[in-house]
Amino acid sequence: MGGPAAGAGELDATFTETVRRTGASIGGLYLLAPDEQLLYLDALCGAPAGLAAPWSRVPVASPAPVADAVREDRMVWVGDQEELARSYPHTALALPYPLALVAAPVTGVRRWGALLLMWPAGRPPYMTGRERRNIASSCRRLARALEESAGQGGPPAGPGPPRVLSTGAGHPSADPRLAAADFVERLPGGSCALDLEGRFTYLSSGACDLLGSDADRLLGTLPWHSLRWLDDPAYEDRYRAAVLSREPVSFTACRPPGQWLIFHLYPDASGISVRIVPSGTPHPAQPARPWSPHTAVPARAGQLYQLTHLAVGLSEVVGVQDVIDLVADQIMPAFGAQGLVLSTADAGRLRITGHRGYAPQTIERLDGLPLDTGLTPAGRALTSGTPAFYADPEEMRRSYPEAPALSGKQAWAFLPLITSGRPVGIWVLSYDRPHRFPAEERAVMTSLAGLIAQALDRARLYDAKHELAHGLQQALLPGALPQVAGLQVAARYRPATWGMDIGGDFYDLIRLGDTAVAAVIGDVQGHNVAAAALMGQVRTGVHAHATVGTTPDQVLSRTNRLLADIGADRFTSCLYVQVDLARRRATLASAGHPPPLLRTPDRGARPVDLPPGPLLGIDPGADFPVTEVSLAPGFLLALYTDGLIERPGVDLDDAVAGLARHLGEADASDLDRLIDTLLKRTGTTGQRTDDIALLVLHHADGGETR
Numbered sequence: 252m253g254g255p256a257a258g259a260g261e262l263d264a265t266f267t268e269t270v271r272r273t274g275a276s277i278g279g280l281y282l283l284a285p286d287e288q289l290l291y292l293d294a295l296c297g298a299p300a301g302l303a304a305p306w307s308r309v310p311v312a313s314p315a316p317v318a319d320a321v322r323e324d325r326m327v328w329v330g331d332q333e334e335l336a337r338s339y340p341h342t343a344l345a346l347p348y349p350l351a352l353v354a355a356p357v358t359g360v361r362r363w364g365a366l367l368l369m370w371p372a373g374r375p376p377y378m379t380g381r382e383r384r385n386i387a388s389s390c391r392r393l394a395r396a397l398e399e400s401a402g403q404g405g406p407p408a409g410p411g412p413p414r415v416l417s418t419g420a421g422h423p424s425a426d427p428r429l430a431a432a433d434f435v436e437r438l439p440g441g442s443c444a445l446d447l448e449g450r451f452t453y454l455s456s457g458a459c460d461l462l463g464s465d466a467d468r469l470l471g472t473l474p475w476h477s478l479r480w481l482d483d484p485a486y487e488d489r490y491r492a493a494v495l496s497r498e499p500v501s502f503t504a505c506r507p508p509g510q511w512l513i514f515h516l517y518p519d520a521s522g523i524s525v526r527i528v529p530s531g532t533p534h535p536a537q538p539a540r541p542w543s544p545h546t547a548v549p550a551r552a553g554q555l556y557q558l559t560h561l562a563v564g565l566s567e568v569v570g571v572q573d574v575i576d577l578v579a580d581q582i583m584p585a586f587g588a589q590g591l592v593l594s595t596a597d598a599g600r601l602r603i604t605g606h607r608g609y610a611p612q613t614i615e616r617l618d619g620l621p622l623d624t625g626l627t628p629a630g631r632a633l634t635s636g637t638p639a640f641y642a643d644p645e646e647m648r649r650s651y652p653e654a655p656a657l658s659g660k661q662a663w664a665f666l667p668l669i670t671s672g673r674p675v676g677i678w679v680l681s682y683d684r685p686h687r688f689p690a691e692e693r694a695v696m697t698s699l700a701g702l703i704a705q706a707l708d709r710a711r712l713y714d715a716k717h718e719l720a721h722g723l724q725q726a727l728l729p730g731a732l733p734q735v736a737g738l739q740v741a742a743r744y745r746p747a748t749w750g751m752d753i754g755g756d757f758y759d760l761i762r763l764g765d766t767a768v769a770a771v772i773g774d775v776q777g778h779n780v781a782a783a784a785l786m787g788q789v790r791t792g793v794h795a796h797a798t799v800g801t802t803p804d805q806v807l808s809r810t811n812r813l814l815a816d817i818g819a820d821r822f823t824s825c826l827y828v829q830v831d832l833a834r835r836r837a838t839l840a841s842a843g844h845p846p847p848l849l850r851t852p853d854r855g856a857r858p859v860d861l862p863p864g865p866l867l868g869i870d871p872g873a874d875f876p877v878t879e880v881s882l883a884p885g886f887l888l889a890l891y892t893d894g895l896i897e898r899p900g901v902d903l904d905d906a907v908a909g910l911a912r913h914l915g916e917a918d919a920s921d922l923d924r925l926i927d928t929l930l931k932r933t934g935t936t937g938q939r940t941d942d943i944a945l946l947v948l949h950h951a952d953g954g955e956t957r
Contacts, residue, residue, distance in 0.1 A: 262396040263294060266366075267416050269389040270296045273382070275368035276350075276497040276520065280357070280393065281309065281317050282364040284410055287931075290317055290364055291410035297369075297520055298494055299448040300415050304584050305345045308410060315342050316354035317365040323899070324362075326383060327354040330376030348496040351376060355386050359394030361931070366390055371497035440528035447522055449473050449490050461512055461527050480507055493518040503530055562699075565706040574710045575605030578703055582680065583607060586692070590660055590681035593707075594629060596622055596674060601629055604676070609658065616657055628654060632665040633677045638697050639665040643685035662686035664696055668704035675704045675711075733762040737832055739951050741922035745894075745930065745943040755782035755823070756892045756944040757790050761797045766833040769797045769806075772890040772946050773825035773844065782821060789814070789823055789867070803827045803840035807864065807875040811842070815871035823867040826890055830948065835882040840875045842867045845893055845903075848911050852885035856915035858907050887919055888948045894941035895933060909933070922947050 262280075270278035277297035281290040292307040300307075309315050316327040316339060329335045329352050336343040346352075349372035357363040366389065432455075435442045441458030443451060450473055454466045462469070462478060474490075475482045481504060493500040493516040500516045511530040516523050564577045579591050590608035594601040603618045622630045628651055632639045641647040641663045647654055660681035668675040678700055688696075732740050742758050755775025763769055771793050775786040792810040801809070806827050814823065826844040830837050839847070839859065843866040850856040864875035882888075896906035913932040917925045926945055 262393070262400050263414065263416055265389070265392050265396045266294050267296055269366065269386075269393070270368065273368055273386065273389075274374075275370055277369040277495070279303065279317075279367040279413075280364065281321075281367060282397075283311070283321065283362060287311065287362070289410065290321060292413040293364070295413040295415050296417070297447075300413055301448070301584070302491060302494060303413065305581065306342070307413060308580060313341070315339060316352060317367055320354040320356045320365040321362060324356050324358060326356070326386065328378050329353070331372060334376075346495065348492050349498065350496055353378065353386060355390050357390045357393045357397070359391070359398055363394055363397045366393060369495075373498070440526060443525045443527065445474075445490070445523040445525060447494055449487075449494075449523075451477075452522065458525075458527055461506070461510075461529065463506060480505065489514075489516065490523070493523055562702055565702050569710060569713050571604055571707065571710040571714050574703065574706050578678070579605070579607040582699065586680060586696070587682070587686075588680040589683045590658070590679075592617065592679040592681070593676060594679070595676040595707075595711075596633060601627070601633070601677065608681070613658055627651070628663070628665050629677045629679060632667045633674050636667050636669055636674065638667065638693065638700070639663075640688040640693060642687050662688075664688060664693075666696055666700040668700055668707055670701075670704040670708045675708050678703055728757060729759055732760045733768070735762060735768050735832070736765070737951050738768065738830075739922055739949040740947070741926055742946045743923075743926045743930070743943070744945075755786040755821070756894065756942040757786045758890065758944045758946040759790055759794060760946065760948075761794055763797070763800075763829070767829065767831045768948075769803075770828045770830060770888070770890055770946055770948055771797070771825065772892060772944055773823055773842075774892045774894075774942075774944070775823045776821040785814075785821055785823070788817070789825065793825070793827065797827075802877065803829055803838050804875045804877045807840050807842050807867065808873070811867045811873055811875075812871050814868040822869060824893075825867055828888065828890065830882070830888070832950070835884070835886075837880050837882055837888070839878045839880070840864065842875060845891065845896065845907065848889040848891075848907075848914050849880065849882075850887040850889070850914055850919075851883050854915045856887075856911040858911060882950065884950060886950045887914070889914055889929075890946040892942065892944045894943040895929070895945060897941065919949055922949055 266278065266280050275297070278295070279292050280294040282293045283289070284291055288311050290309040290311060292303055295303055306315075309318050311318050311322055316329060319325070320327045329338065331351060332343065332347075332349050335346065335350075335352070350369050351372060351374055352367065352369045355366045355368075357366055366386070368386070435455045436457070438455075438457070441461040442453075442455040443458040444453040446452050450471055451466075451469045452471075454462075454469055456466075459466050459469070464478065469477050475487050483504075486502060486504060489500050489502045492498075497518050499518070501513065503511055503513050505511050513528050513530045515526040515528075517525075564581065565574070575593055578593065582588070583591055588608075591606060592603055592609065592614075593605040594603050596602075599622050600619045601617075601622055603614055606614055609617075620627050620630070622633065628639050628641070628647065644661055647663065658681060661684050662682035664680040666678045666680070668678055680696070728744055729742075732742060740760055742760070744756065744758070755773075757771075757773055757775075759769075759771040761769040761771065771790070773786070773789060773793075775782045775789060789810060792813045793806055796806045796809045807825060810825070823842070824844040825842040826839070826847060827841075828837055828839045828847060839861055841861050841863040843863050846858040846861045846863075848856055849859050859878070859880060861878045862876045865873045891910070896903065896910055898906060910929065910933060913929055914925075917928045919925055926947060929945065930943070
């Protein structure tokens with residue numbers, strides 16, 4: 252498990268107390284990664300880390316309860332499995348058990364993450380007002396604990412294994428008191444105990460007799476590892492259902508050669524009590540399937556559980572790095588691998604695009620190996636399209652004498668990534684110890700390679716289009732803003748992070764003399780090449796009219812007629828502001844654009860009362876009202892596009908007022924840092940569906956208080 256961060260003691264105590272006090276069977280604390288696009292599981296109660304692996308990382312933009320809680324800053328309640336499947340089908344796939352859950356945002360001076368609590372399905376399918384208030388109060392305490400932790404060295408710096416904590420509700424014991432042992436020994440059948448990881452912690456003599464093994468050999472092991480006849484995904488899934496649902500579970504299994512046993516599992520916060528009794532006849536739903544050394548070992552239930560989740564995730568990823576992260580996070584634990592390399596063919600060589608579990612110097616040796624079937628197992632697998640599996644170094648050495656020394660690993664699976672008959676790349680799983688690859692495991696890996704190939708092919712296309720589109724976008728924006736004495740200026744363009752389209756947001760600063768400038772910002776309707784092309788025409792038109800001394804209303808009127816003449820089928824919003832530093836006056840005109848924000852030296856910030864004209868491109872003869880405002884020494888003016896303020900369910904006036912409040916509180920000594928603060932406080936540093944343009948002008952001669 253992950254080690255606690257500095258100052259994490261109070262955080263952990265607050266978290267475990269919240270889980271215990273709410274009566275939840277399982278609790279999870281999710282924190283935002285530094286880029287605020289991912290939620291990772293930082294602390295966990297009531298379940299082992301292995302069970303939580305498929306839902307340990309959740310993209311903020313994904314349709315999941317914890318993501319909705321953070322993104323929309325609200326408490327999300329799901330009363331039962333049916334509601335979970337209806338509202339969050341992907342989450343239901345990762346948690347296919349009867350339960351209820353709540354996800355609540357953990358927010359203080361900033362967005363920290365979310366609290367997830369789960370209860371067995373037996374609880375009422377609703378939350379009382381008192382419960383909601385208690386959970387909200389707990390989230391505020393968690394936020395304060397995180398803030399205190401940050402002051403002592405920070406909360407965890409990024410994704411890693413979660414800390415698995417105990418609520419103190421119970422503790423498993425492998426050495427029960429003698430009286431309890433005597434009581435258990437007198438019961439018919441057999442009794443045993445498992446911890447939440449699934450390991451044996453106690454076995455009665457009756458259980459050993461029925462299971463056909465000694466306690467010394469079984470204690471500390473997983474049943475499906477130490478008892479080969481229990482090595483079936485269905486049996487492991489019954490254990491998983493008991494842990495996650497906290498409901499009793501029963502199943503029937505056949506101990507070779509023909510002894511049928513009934514297992515009753517009774518879970519709680521400390522582990523699972525198991526009663527084993529003989530059954531006279533085979534269970535009708537489970538025909539006898541005695542195990543022998545020649546019986547194929549079925550895929551682990553944990554693998555199937557995680558890989559099903561992986562298949563869903565691969566359908567949603569967009570970029571190559573997203574594919575690499577998802578494959579590494581899900582496949583490596585599913586197959587127990589310690590290394591992963593994803594390579595693509597480039598100019599006759601294998602270029603590594605992603606890896607895990609290898610030292611940098613090893614990757615340097617492996618990157619760029621020739622794509623020659625006689626030199627590398629990866630090259631042969633890719634060119635032949637046939638997977639290759641090597642259980643130990645000696646097996647590989649027989650075909651490739653020097654290959655084992657390149658990586659230092661002890662077992663390898665080389666899986667070509669083929670889509671539409673075309674090789675996309677090669678996926679290599681490796682192990683630190685020799686590893687046998689049974690037929691079923693090879694089949695699962697090969698099937699997954701097909702899914703990964705399709706996802707990687709889509710991701711490479713996405714990355715190429717994304718780079719081209721946003722390169723075009725940047726080329727249409729000003730490369731540098733002009734220098735004006737007494738005026739500090741900063742601008743930022745943030746492309747939408749969802750989808751591959753480009754947008755029509757633009758900004759410009761036009762020098763009109765030694766003491767005057769024109770600040771322009773606008774947004775062309777749409778997110779495609781046509782929108783970007785029209786944006787370039789609008790910006791050029793505004794620039795041309797501004798430099799000949801035209802007033803703001805005339806600049807917009809002439810640009811409006813230009814759009815009418817070229818037959819533009821897209822509407823454009825635009826804000827034009829002439830700033831005269833000598834007169835300390837600003838003259839403004841708007842074509843349906845959000846009002847600018849004006850901040851005075853006393854840090855009062857407000858939207859400028861500006862009557863907007865119609866959008867450009869609607870009415871060729873439209874008028875655009877002009878507004879003139881006084882500018883105090885040290886003023887700060889912020890122009891922005893609607894991507895900075897528009898949020899589902901949030902009133903636009905409230906959003907503008909909130910942005911003005913953040914602008915008033917921000918430190919203006921560094922405009923780039925001020926812009927970062929505005930983006931962060933308005934929740935626009937994560938996934939977005941709209942572009943953002945922001946232009947800030949600060950009069951440098953004022954004595955503003957900081």
